[in-house]
Amino acid sequence: MTTEQLYQRYTESGTVSTDTRNIIPNSIFFALKGERFNANEFAAQALESGAKWAVVDEVKYVADERYVLVEDVLTTLQELARHHRRQLHIPVIGITGTNGKTTTKELLYAVLSQRFKTYATKGNLNNHIGVPLTLLSIDHSIEMAVIEMGANHQQEIAFLCGITAPTHGLITNVGKAHLEGFGSFEGVKKAKGELYDFLKMHDGVLFLQGDNAYLREMEMQRAISKVVRYGFSSTNDIVGQLKYANPLLSVSWKTRESTTDHLIQTQLTGSYNTENILAAIAVGHFFGVDDTRINQGIADYTPANNRSQITKTVHNTVIADYYNANVSSMEAALANMKVIDADRKVIVLGDMFELGEDTWKEHRCMIDRALALGAERTIFVGEAFYAHQHVNGEFYESIEKAKEALREQPVVNSTVLLKASRGMAFETLMDVL
Structure with missing residues (x-):
């Protein structure tokens, strides 16, 4: 079965499932494999639980026409997501970075959803399985998507960009993490910079923390033409300041051209979240969200999952x-x-x-x-x-x-x-x- 043929079945069902404990009625079940499980063994159970089709990659589990036999289930899932993405003619904002990805993603969602019907990565489904599942959860009513992308090895961000095709992008920061996989801090910068490479190649828009020396260097190496800068110095397009941290943050911001300061009392702690807040403001402002609504979205956001x-x-x-x-x-x-x-x-x-x-x-x-x-x-x-x-x-x-x-x-x-x-x-x- 070709990707286009499988996509026709996907459009009929509108959704996919990967867990037999949570089968969505009429969905396509993808029998993924892991180190300790082989979901091919549960394909029949998925169908009994309400799935309409089951995608498997072992012929011995094929029992009738409801089974779709492919060479590799994971690759098929990724290709289906890639194909679906090409049918979505909307801005897609890709986010990666060493720290703050999830909080920034949620802040972007809080701001953008003030004006647009927005979809954002659920939880931290940001890897080679989670990103395809995220894309396949986006229907044609969605006007804006925010996709989080994680990595612990070289070429992972490049691979995920190939599926996600972000039109806009943001690296929160680069730091010492997953050094076993990246090899060094320079390896971290190279890996995260794969998002910049994609934006450069496809004439995308970059949102840049303009006071972060590492990110500035990475951007200058690529000479990206469309850059929106946010940060603390007056040269940025969005200029912000941490006013109080006791322990919840109060943050002020304005545009470079404006003399009017906005003050937001947030429900976030952690002074490091100030630049994540400014990133959301920069994105919202770029896409025309009213200043009052930007402030409201951020003020209403409540962190979860033991993040700050x-x-x-x-x-x-x-x-x-x-x-x-x-x-x-x-x-x-x-x-x-x-x-x-x-x-x-x-x-x-x-x-x-x-x-x-x-x-x-x-x-x-x-x-x-x-x-x-x-x-x-x-x-x-x-x-x-x-x-x-x-x-x-x-x-x-x-x-x-x-x-x-x-x-x-x-x-x-x-x-x-x-x-x-x-x-x-x-x-x-x-x-x-």
Whole structure:
């Protein structure tokens, strides 16, 4: 069956499914494979649960005309998404970056949906499976799409751009993350810069944090002709400033030509989110969203999924920022603690994963940064941090040991930062805070 023939079936059903636990009636079920599962085995179950067709790549599972046999299910899913994208004549904004992708994506959605029927990546479906599924969730009523793209190896962003075909793009920042896959910080810049390469090649529009030296350098190397700049200096098209962080952010902004300042009280914490807010303002302004609606969209946005969330417990105010962590995001979290207006501050950091041979060095540097803030308590959790236990500070090899210590010496009446890689399960510390 050709991609065009399969696309005809897709247009009839209007949707796809990949999980037999959540089959959408009349959908096309794609039997994807993973390291520990083979969904070909569940194709019959998907049909029984309401799917209209099942795409499989093993002939022994084909029982009747409802099965579509292909060479590779994942490749077929990607090609179907690529074909569908070419039928959508709408602006598609591609977002990538080391940190802040999801928050920026959600802020863009909050602003653009004030004027347009907008679709944005759900959750963090930003990889070689999630991006095709996102595209195939966009119907012809949608006027604007915001697609998040993640990567941990070279050529992944280029591949996803080939499917997504972004007309506009944004890199939030570049930092030290997934170094095992990228090899080095230069490797990170090269990989993320694949979005710039696509925009250059297809005459797309770039939204650029104009004060970020790395991003400016990457843009200048490619000489992209259509650039909208946002940032803190007066040379940017959108100029902003963090006014307060106590701990929620108040941000002011104006256009370069204007003398009128807008002040937005947000529901976000983390001074690093100021530039994510400015990115959303720049995109909204470019697409003609009214200033009042831009401000409203940002003011109404509430973060979720343990990304810069403020949680009030019985005893403390907790900044829950443990969805994930890398060197640059942890540095940003610490910088935010420095500017937060709070009488008593406690910092609890957990191991950063996927740093490869830089693990020992980067954790040692992070200890110095954290201790330099002079918080009431600075606590380090995990094997990588524990390797430096001879340094000042509190060190615990495991989350269980840290919880035990926090029970014995409770933290009260404090603003507490929890920052760690997702695998550290820092959400369990909320029980003792």
